[in-house]
Amino acid sequence: MKGITEALRSGTRLAEDYVCSREAARGLYEYDIRWESGLHTRAEWLDQSENTRIPRQSLAEYLRIYNKRVNDHGAVHESITRLAEQDALVVTGGQQSGLLTGPLFVIYKAASVVAAAREAENRLQRPVVPVFWIAGEDHDWDEVNHTYLPDSNGEMKKLKLQGRFAGRDSVSYVHVEMEQWTNVLDQLEHLLPDTVHKSGLMKLITEIHQSSSNLSDAFARLISALFGSSGLILMDAADPDLRRLEQPVFERLIRENGTLRQAYAQGASALEQAGYAMPAEVAEDGANLFYIHEGARLLLMLKDGLYSDRKGLVSFTEERLLQELAEHPEQFSNNVLTRPLMQDSILPVAAVILGQGEIAYWGLTREAFDRFGLQMPILLPRLSFTIMEDAHHKHMKQYGLSFQDVQYHMEEKKEQWLAQQETFQVDEQFERVQQAFADLYRPLLDQIAEIHPGLDRIGDTNVGKISEQMQYLQQQTHKAIKDKHNVSLRHWNGMQNSLFPMNKPQERVHNALFYLNRYGTEWIGQLIESQSEFRGQHEVITL
Structure with a gap:
């Protein structure tokens, strides 16, 4: 596997500035992106704050039960045993559960977690x-119920779980029937080309979905199949058993809610003063917690001493809310601002792997970490890749295109290439004829208008119709030229759909199964083995 560094258009300016270590962003984070310099400092702080987190043995016991069900690998159980040791640290990261793992970047994020943990262990000489x-x-079902794969012509096709889910329940609680899985698997079978890997891959995916009743379990089992042998531990943020462990942390989030709201407001103010757009809502009356009520995940607000949702479906005093937490911890969940605090309250996090959007909203949380008696961990940008297949690489050379041309100038370059293929200059020729027509016809119209005023209107209509017909013929000429170069245009469209489908980076659209079907699974291990630096760079790789 070979890689070449190429710039990829990114998400937010704040994340870009953090990745580039620009001065404006530095004050919003605890550590610089040059993580090696802060790693030992972070480890020392975690050692000193050990008693502030959920007891390791309780956490390990929960992880053994959950991973036994969806991630039952010897290497995973070994990782859990190591985590139970007093000096063990964690590199973590996470993502919504997506259909068939969702876009490629999910695979890259999981690979980043494994690679960074290995590198941190090597540098610290401890587990x-x-x-x-x-x-x-998370409850945005429409965001996770689909994925994209190319068809035999390279056009992107959307695979989607059939059936409409209109509620706001957590994705892990949405039941998926076998008929729905079968519909997706049939589409997948049709889309994946025949390769030496297809039979085994389809068998694996079918078995996984036959044993899964929700999207999160299917997602976990697929991630396990790809990363279990690397010792990657999984945990579902919606798991009721995990909620019971987290109950003391939720209690703190409620009791100290006023202090935390002030902290997030300070974070927002600091971010705005530094000149950045707001990456997440920081509502003045926001409690930054969700409560699950009758299958709906409701964002709580705090006003006049009452915790309630915007629609008034629920309302609690602090005392009543704490009582509800004690009796039903599974009905509480974090939002994007309190999730980082929860994570660091249960795990000894040396570093966390984040996408650019996540890096941006973490810029709001430094003051909240401090008020909560925590310290923001080291933030590492996830690995980022574009897979370049041989055919598209050959076509880029054939048409003189760079990666940046495909990213930013594809349509312009294609039209230039088309124009160069024909000595007949379509637009210039038609423009010349239209001008000649106007020069000859206009004086005639002026003369006949003197014969009768009504002829002027008829003449203008006549000019319009003739102009329309010439424009139509011009369009048909362009189409004929494109049809003449149809094979080459398929090359152009193939490059676009492979590298920047739907005008987005490949890693944000393509599903990994296309590449797993073509190349097997070894390339994922190669990605992990080849990475030791996390500087937010993007690589174009060939497999």
Whole structure:
């Protein structure tokens, strides 16, 4: 596997500035992106604050039960045993559960967690285990119920779980029937080309979905199949058993809610003063917690001493809310601002792997970490890749295109290439004829208008119709030229759909199964083995 560094258009300016270590962003984070310099400092702080987190043995016991069900690998159980040791640290990261794992970047994020844990262990000379959060508590079903794969012509096709889910329940609680899985698997069977890997891959995916009743379990089992042998521990943020462990942390989040709201407001103010757009809502009356009520995940607000949702479906005093937490901890969940605090309250996090959007909203949390008696961990940008297949690489050379041309100038370059293929200059020729027509016809119209005023209107209509017909013929000429070069245009479209489908980076659209079907699974291990630096760079790789 070979890689070449190429710039990729990114998400937010704040994340860009953090990745580039620009001065404006530095004050919003605890550590610089040059993580090696802060790693030992972070480890010392975690040692000193050991008693502030959930007891390791309780956490390990929960992780053994959950991973036994969806991630039953010897290497994973070994990681959990290591995590139970007093000096073990964690590199973590997470993602929503997506259909068939979702876009490629999810695979890259999991690979980043494993690679960074290995590198941290090498640098610290102490156990560092990889832990991957599944954000099953999120409730945006329409965001996770589909994925994309190319068809035989390279056009992107959307695979989607049939059936409409209109509620706001956590994704992990949405039941998926076998008929729905079968529909997706049939589409997948049709889309994946025949390769030496297809039979085994389809068998694995079918078995996984036959044993899964929700999207999060299927997601976990697929991630396990790809990363279990690397010792990657999984945990579902929506798991009721985990909620019971987290109950003391939720209690603190409620009791100290006023202090935390002030902290997030300070974070927002600091971010705005530094000149950045707001990456997440920081509502003045926001409690930054969700409560699950009758299958709906409701964002709580705090006003006049009452915790309630915007629609008034629930309302609690602090005392009543704490009582509800004691009796039903599974009905509480974090939002994007309190999730980092929860993570560091249960795991000894040396570093966390984040996408650019996540890096941006973490810029709001430094003051909240401090008020909560925590310290923001080291933030590492996830690994980022574009897979370049041989055919598209050959076509880029054939048409003289760079990666940046495909990213930013594809349509312009294609039209230039088309124009160069024909000596007949379509637009210039038609423009010349239209001008000649106007020069000859206009004087005639002026003369006949003197014969009768009504002829002027008829003449203008006549000019319009003739102009329309010439424009139509011009369009048909362009189409004929494109049809003449149809094979080459398929090359152009193939490059676009492979590298920047739907005008987005490949890693944000393509599903990994296309590449797993073509190349097997070894390339994922190669990605992990080849990475030791996390500087937010993007690489174009060939497999």
